[in-house]
Each structure stands twice: as C-alpha cells, then as structure tokens.
Amino acid sequence: MKKMSYAEAIREGMSIRMRENPNVLLFGEDVGAFGGCFGVSAGMFNEFGEKRVRDTPISEGAIIGTAVGSAATGLRPIAELMFCDFLTVGMDQLVNQAAKMRYMFGGKISMPMVVRLPNGAGVSAAAQHSQSLEAWVTHVPGLKVVYPSTPQDALGLMLASIDDDNPVMFIEHKAMYTMKGDVESFEPIPLGKGDIKHAGDDVTVIATGKMVHEALAAAKQLEADGISVEILDPRSLYPFDKELLAQSLKKTHKAVIVTEETRRGGFGGEISAIIAEEMFDFLDAPVVRIGALDSPIPFAPVLEQVCIPNAKDILGAIRSLI
Amino acid sequence: MKVPKEVMKDMYLRMLRIREFESKAQTLFADGRIPGFVHLYLGEEAVATGVCACLSDEDYITSTHRGHGHIVAKGGDLKFMMAELYGKATGYCKGKGGSMHIADRDKGILGANGIVGAGHNIAVGAGLSAQYRETDQVCICFFGDASTNQGTFHESINLASVWKLPIVFVCENNNYGISMSQSRHQAIKDVADRGAAYGIPGIAVDGNDVLAVYEAASEAVARARKGQGPTLVECKTYRWRGHFEGDPGNYKPKEEQAAWLKKDPIPRFEAFLKENGILSEKELTACVDQVKNEIKEAIQFAEESPDPDVASVVQDIYSDIVEEARVR
Numbered sequence: 078m079k080k081m082s083y084a085e086a087i088r089e090g091m092s093i094r095m096r097e098n099p100n101v102l103l104f105g106e107d108v109g110a111f112g113g114c115f116g117v118s119a120g121m122f123n124e125f126g127e128k129r130v131r132d133t134p135i136s137e138g139a140i141i142g143t144a145v146g147s148a149a150t151g152l153r154p155i156a157e158l159m160f161c162d163f164l165t166v167g168m169d170q171l172v173n174q175a176a177k178m179r180y181m182f183g184g185k186i187s188m189p190m191v192v193r194l195p196n197g198a199g200v201s202a203a204a205q206h207s208q209s210l211e212a213w214v215t216h217v218p219g220l221k222v223v224y225p226s227t228p229q230d231a232l233g234l235m236l237a238s239i240d241d242d243n244p245v246m247f248i249e250h251k252a253m254y255t256m257k258g259d260v261e262s263f264e265p266i267p268l269g270k271g272d273i274k275h276a277g278d279d280v281t282v283i284a285t286g287k288m289v290h291e292a293l294a295a296a297k298q299l300e301a302d303g304i305s306v307e308i309l310d311p312r313s314l315y316p317f318d319k320e321l322l323a324q325s326l327k328k329t330h331k332a333v334i335v336t337e338e339t340r341r342g343g344f345g346g347e348i349s350a351i352i353a354e355e356m357f358d359f360l361d362a363p364v365v366r367i368g369a370l371d372s373p374i375p376f377a378p379v380l381e382q383v384c385i386p387n388a389k390d391i392l393g394a395i396r397s398l399i
Numbered sequence: 400m401k402v403p404k405e406v407m408k409d410m411y412l413r414m415l416r417i418r419e420f421e422s423k424a425q426t427l428f429a430d431g432r433i434p435g436f437v438h439l440y441l442g443e444e445a446v447a448t449g450v451c452a453c454l455s456d457e458d459y460i461t462s463t464h465r466g467h468g469h470i471v472a473k474g475g476d477l478k479f480m481m482a483e484l485y486g487k488a489t490g491y492c493k494g495k496g497g498s499m500h501i502a503d504r505d506k507g508i509l510g511a512n513g514i515v516g517a518g519h520n521i522a523v524g525a526g527l528s529a530q531y532r533e534t535d536q537v538c539i540c541f542f543g544d545a546s547t548n549q550g551t552f553h554e555s556i557n558l559a560s561v562w563k564l565p566i567v568f569v570c571e572n573n574n575y576g577i578s579m580s581q582s583r584h585q586a587i588k589d590v591a592d593r594g595a596a597y598g599i600p601g602i603a604v605d606g607n608d609v610l611a612v613y614e615a616a617s618e619a620v621a622r623a624r625k626g627q628g629p630t631l632v633e634c635k636t637y638r639w640r641g642h643f644e645g646d647p648g649n650y651k652p653k654e655e656q657a658a659w660l661k662k663d664p665i666p667r668f669e670a671f672l673k674e675n676g677i678l679s680e681k682e683l684t685a686c687v688d689q690v691k692n693e694i695k696e697a698i699q700f701a702e703e704s705p706d707p708d709v710a711s712v713v714q715d716i717y718s719d720i721v722e723e724a725r726v727r
Contacts, residue, residue: 100532102531128531133558134554134557134558134561136554136557136558138520138550138551138554139520139523139551139554139555139557139558141520142517142519142520142521142523142524142551142554142555143520143523143524143527143558144524145520145521145524146461146509146520146521146522146523146524146525146526146527146528146538147524147525147527147528147531148524149504149509149521149524149525150459150509150524150525150528150529151528151532152527152528152531152532154524169514169517169551170517170520170521173513173514173517174512174514174517174520174521178502178510179715179716179717179718180495180715180716181492181495181496181500181502181510182491182492182495182496182500182502182504182510183490183491183492183493183494183495183496183715184493184714184715185491185492185502185503185504186502186504186510187718218716218722219716219717221717241718242718242719243717243718243719316720
C-alpha cells in the first residue's frame, strides 16, 4: 500500500503505461519541463523525454485533433487540456471527429485516445476556469467518460482509459489534486463499474468527483443521529453502472443525486431519469437532485461557496427524505 | 522533371476514373438513386491525381466534403465507394457514412470530412504519428481555399511547422467557398502567401496541369520525407459544378465558368501525351474504355448490394459496446 495524492496517482497511471508501451505519449500545454499547470505531469519530461512528453502551442483544437490523427494511425495519445472549460475551443475535433470516426467509417478505425479534463470549482478561478462540463461529453455517442474521486480510482481508471480502444474523457477535479489517499492496487479499474464509497441502509447518495467527499462528510455527521447513508460513486459516467445503482436502491428506497455541475441539463438529470424510468418501483420518495446553482461560477470565495453544493446541502436533502 | 511513361499513364487513368465516377454520381443523384448530398470534384481532377501519384499506400491523406477525387486518386476501391454513396451494406462504411465520410485505413485514407477545415488537425496527428514511429510516411492534407479562413488552418500549420512534421498542405483553390468567391472571402489572391507566416515554403501552381502539380507535390513530399517539415502547395483550379448537386450556381459569372471549362485538365493532358508520343490514340482509347467499364461494374455492384441490416444502426459506435436498439 502506498499513500499518494490524486495528482500523483494520475501521473503514476500514465507513467506505468508509458514505461510498458512506447506508443503511449502525453501532450498538451506546458505539460513538459513545466510539469503541467497543476503539476500533474511533473517529472515525466525528465523520465520520458521531449519526444513523449510534448509541449504544444496554445491551440486546443490542434491538441485534440493531433490526438485524433495519431490515435487513428497507431499511437495511444493522452492529451491534456489545461482546463475542462477550454473544451469549447476544441469541441469540433472531439464531437465531430473523435467520437464519430469509428461509426462513420463502419467500425474500421480505432480511436484509442485519452483527453484529460481538469474540471470543477473551489479555487476562485471564476467563470471560465471552474465549470463542470461532464454533461457535454456524456451527451455524445462515441465518447466514454470517467470521473475518479480518489487516488486509487484515478490510477486504476487511468490505466483502463489508456487501454481502451475508444476516446475516453478523463475528468479530474482540480481542487482534489493534493488530496492524499491509499493506493493498494496498481491494476486497471474497468470502465462502467461503480463503487460503494460508504455502505448504508437508509438512503443512497449518488455522487461524482469532489461531491463524493462532501457526501462522506454528510454521512459521518448523520451517523450520530442514527441515519445510515450509502454513497455510490459511479466513477464512470459512460458506460454507467446501472446494476450497482439498482442494487443500492432496492435496499435504501431513496435517492439523492449530487453533482457539481449546474443542475439544468446536467448529468445528474440523466441519473435521475434512469432511476425514474427503470427503478421507480424501488423508490419510497421522489428523487432529490443537488447541483451548482444555475449560474456561471463566480469569483469571490463567498459567492463561489454558495454556488457549488456542499455537505450541508446534502445533509439537508437527506433529512428532508427521512 | 522526367516522369516515367507508366506514371503518366497511371495519372491519366486516375483522372479518367475521377471524371467518370463523378459524372455518373451526378446522374445517379439526379435520378434519385443516391440519397443525401454529393459534392462533385469535376474539373479538379489534376490536383488529387498529381499529388497522390507521389504517394504509396502507406502514406496518409485527409480529405474534405468534396472527397471522391482524393479517394479515387489514392487508390480507393470504386465498388466500395459507389456502394457507400448508395448507402448499401457493402459500402466502405457499411452505409453509415455516405459520400462525406468515406475512409480506407489500408490505403491511408483517414476520411473525407463533413466539417470544413477539420482535416487540418487530423493531418497533424497523422504526421506526428509517422514522425514518432520513425517511418518515412507522409500525410497529405487536402483542403479548399475557403477552409484557410478557419482557425484550424492556422493552428495546424503552426504546430506542424514547429514540430517539422512530414505533412504537405495542399490547397485546392477552386475559387469558391460554397457561394462566396475567393475575392469576397479573403483579401489575398495566393493562399500560398500564407506559408510565410509559418516559416514554411508556399508554392502556387496551375492546378489544372497535372504534371505541374506532380512536380510541386514531389518536391514537397521529398522535403517531408527528409524531415524538413511541411510545405503549403496551392493548386489553382475551378469547381465546375455547384457546391453540391442541386446548387443552381447563380453566383458564378457565365464567362468565368466558360473560360475554365476550356481549361479542362483531361484533354490538356491527353494532348500532351499524344504530342510527345507517350501514349498513342489507341492506348488513350483503351484507357477510356477500361475506366468506363470499371465504373459500370462499380454501379452494378452498388445496385445489386443489399441495404444495411437495421440492427447495425447501434453497432460500431464503440469497439466494445453495442447500444440499446429500437424495438418496433
């Protein structure tokens, strides 16, 4: 067992595969000697050299497009976008090219590429550097989407994402990079397998990314009151582990969904729809959905804190159900 | 430049194939046999031919919505192409792509593309891949004059020039971006001038002279293979038809169209071949007959092929997931 930060775990996942497979390479803005804007690739330039850890100009379309073209011709690229928000600039290459090429070409091409997307708020980076845009990518057939919440999951999902023959959007929460955790396994975690982060009987909280930790804090407080909370982290948003969700709801009969995205049109709504359509009979109460306010993410810490959900909001939602 | 006889004959055949394929596609579309949209390459045959004659199957190309010519010139299978235009199960893409998305990995064809300018960045990826794997492959990026106004043009050539990637950016300046003439969509006459902005050579050639294109492309490909980086080659040509079939073309001056029709690249090359004793009248006729027959067979193949199985609609989205089907 090893203690590792979330950033170190992502780095370790990339490095393990780069040591094994010469066709795996990393590129993006300032990922080289600088080590990446958040230091995630620190040291990789020294280990793997400039050919395999490549700085690109500030050209997000070219970064994603380079991943597309190199994946289609035999490499397994990892492309880093400095912030998930910069997806806007490279969206055509992702949505119209990466996601659709296999299908449009009749299944005759593979697209083994990973796009790393630093997501989320909490560092006063304001409206253009703090968004949670997972719904944009889960909406597109042809893309897979993962969102680890712990160092262990970050490492295992990175290995599986690099191994995958399809474009995988690897969402990282930027406020979790320094968070430490135990890493016991250095094996891939299959995409599409959720994880129970805290077992409980009274209510299921489905949470993603940093919200898993807010939910854990809420669960701890409620334990004192004798309320037992189950926390389900899907880890993969697509493919999505419906089976695990159904198992949990059969036991608890209540669902609270917590994601950091703005609620309107968010992926939390998709989870809610899955429950309503396929698991309605298990429910004893309406689904409760918690997300950021339907607002751009503000700058001032007091405003940002009120905009994004926290343990208190989750606590309140659970109490309203029980 | 000395061009061997067999290369010239091969180029002649490729131009004829494009011409015949496109002429038949035009009629079949008008007759309702081909659904959707077709964007024809008629009049521009010398560009794809002159460039692709410098390449092997291992080399890559990225193409455009007007891609039939590139794919034919790069050695794409006419039967699979025509079947794809028909939307048949035997088509290159099993009927899932159609005219704008034909690809053939074994021939290095990384896809026609429905998004103007999208091929630029994909070409950078293929060029990086060739350089990274230390092969002598090159990637040709075909695009039109109007796509040089997209941000992708700038991003991709900038990156390709910094990394010295083995790419040739081939601009087919056919004077139109849909209905907008070049003089209305950009304030320059020679797209080749833009090469200077990236510190790479920019060369403009007569795109209706297949030998001029071949020569310019050969030099650019040689530079790329030697690790000297990308070149921008502008081929000046003209789009005979509308942007797509059904476009009335009412924005094109009649005199302009007439003047360009006179510059047809095929009779021009035929005259050269005859005058220089490279191919006899008999050999030229044999080439025409051969190509007519190839296209006839391609159409027959497409006509006789089955429609795709509707169950296939949810296949090939991922390598390992088949999506939920519709039950009716």
